[in-house]
Structure formats: structure tokens, C-alpha cells
Ligand SMILES: [Fe+2]
């Protein structure tokens with residue numbers, strides 16, 4: 001990947017919410033990977049969070065609501081809700097599953113993790129507002145709106161998030177168990193955030209940008225993607241340090257990836273991506289690229305059987 005120019009890095013890093021609309025999602029995705037070889041420390045990521053956090057109540061969804069009813073087709077609306085419902089529920093789930101991960105690890109990693117929990121809670125509010133104000137789902141409480149969008153959630157959500165719920169339970173028994181932390185981290189930071197979430201971001205945000213639609217969603221979700229850059233960088237640093245501390249933990253990463261990829265292959269329903277301008281093959285390539293780029297950058301090697309499984313990835317979209 002060519003180096004990002006200094007101007008682009010400064011634009012992604014320093015933009016306030018009001019300027020984020022001018023940023024291209026590809027630049028934010030490059031930004032996720034820009035630091036992976038060096039990997040910033042936990043306190044540096046926490047400082048970045050303090051500068052980059054945004055106010056989710058500043059987003060204006062008025063134009064989005066008009067675009068939704070007047071300018072989008074039924075197929076586009078359905079594809080969009082099918083993809084974003086996995087995010088709506090994913091954000092809420094990671095917000096409640098992260099505290100158990102925060103309990104283990106160094107003081108620095110706990111301080112950083114408090115910021116990620118706040119990010120995920122804010123992302124939950126972002127989707128709550130989007131579903132209420134744009135999609136028009138009913139409900140008095142956050143849970144009501146989640147319940148109303150659940151019918152759109154596809155089975156591709158249930159697989160990885162079910163696995164994560166299981167791994168969070170396992171961690172609850174002993175939050176300092178490093179092998180359990182690595183399994184949880186592989187599912188959450190590497191797969192859900194690093195592959196699924198970034199792929200959804202690329203697909204929905206390029207659709208909005210190319211069609212000139214949903215400016216509130218574009219702003220908030222691009223800011224969310226910038227938050228994900230910190231989450232993924234934290235996660236990759238955590239996995240790399242764990243393997244450096246105990247090289248046998250590499251086996252935990254491989255085993256977890258095998259489980260994830262077997263679940264991925266069991267998909268029976270295809271996502272309707274075409275309405276948003278994507279083919280199944282393009283999404284497969286996007287996911288493979290998101291996964292392999294991260295592993296290569298942090299120096300995590302894969303055995304041939306896992307590589308083979310990766311080349312057969314089925315398009316799957318959710319996030320957190
Ligand atoms: Fe995240």
C-alpha cells in the first residue's frame with residue numbers, strides 16, 4: 001500500500017465533526033492500516049480518542065429522512081437496513097461485552113479500554129437515532145428500537161456475535177486468562193471490527209458518497225470508522241504483544257480463526273448487495289484484503305489450511 005500523504009493523515013486525524021463530510025472513506029480505511037507496523041501505545045490511542053471524540057447529538061438527520069423516502073428505491077432501503085441492522089445490534093452488544101475485557105491487562109490498557117466502551121455506547125446511540133429519525137422505526141426506549149430492527153438482522157450477525165458472547169462468558173470466569181483474552185480479541189478486534197465492520201463501512205459509505213445520499217449517516221459513520229481505526233490498532237497491538245509474551249498463543253489465534261471461518265461458510269442466505277452497487281465477489285475480495293493486510297502488518301503468520309479457508313470467505317456483514 002502506498003504511503004498516505006501527510007495532508008491526508010492530518011485531514012483524517014484532525015477533522016472536527018462538521019468537516020468530516022469532506023473526507024473520503026478510502027482515506028479513513030488507509031488510516032486504519034497506516035500505523036499497524038509501528039502500532040501506537042495504549043496511552044497514545046487514549047490521547048487520540050480525547051481529541052477525536054464527537055458529539056452524536058450534533059448529527060443532523062433531516063436531509064437523510066428526505067433521501068430515505070424520496071430518493072432511495074425499496075431495494076436500496078432493504079439492502080441498507082439488512083446491512084446496517086447487524087451494526088445496530090453489534091454496537092450494542094460490544095458496548096455490554098467489553099467491560100469484561102477491560103478487567104484484565106495492564107493499567108494503560110484499562111484506561112484506553114474505558115474510551116472504547118464510551119465509543120461503542122456512542123455508536124449505539126448513533127444507530128438508535130438513525131433508525132428512529134431516518135428509517136422511522138417506532139419505540140420509546142433504545143431497547144424498543146433494537147427490537148424493531150431485529151427482524152432485519154441476518155444470520156451472518158448471529159455467528160460471530162454468538163461466538164463473542166460465548167468467549168465473553170469464558171472470560172468472565174477469569175478476566176486475566178490470557179489465552180481466553182486472545183480468543184476474544186481475535187473474534188472481536190480482528191474479525192468483527194477489522195474485517196466485518198470495515199467492510200460494511202466501505203460498502204455503505206461509498207454508496208452514500210457515489211449517490212450523494214444520507215449526509216448525516218455519512219458524517220456519523222465516517223467518524224465511527226475513525227474510532228474503529230483506534231479500536232483495530234489497539235486490538236492488533238494486544239494480539240502482537242500476547243504472542244510475543246507467549247508464542248504458543250499463536251495457536252489460539254489460528255484455532256479461533258478456524259472456528260470463525262467454519263461459521264462463515266455455513267451461511268445459507270445471501271445478502272442483497274447488488275442494490276448498493278456491489279457484487280459478491282467484490283465483497284469477498286474486500287474482506288480477504290481487510291483480514292490479510294492486518295495479519296501481514298503485525299507479523300501473524302497463518303498455516304496453509306487457514307489460508308485456504310480465507311480464500312473461500314463468504315460475504316458477511318455486521319460490525320461493532
Ligand atoms: Fe469498535
Ligand SMILES: [Fe+2]
Nearest residue numbers: 091120123320
Ligand atoms: Fe463501534
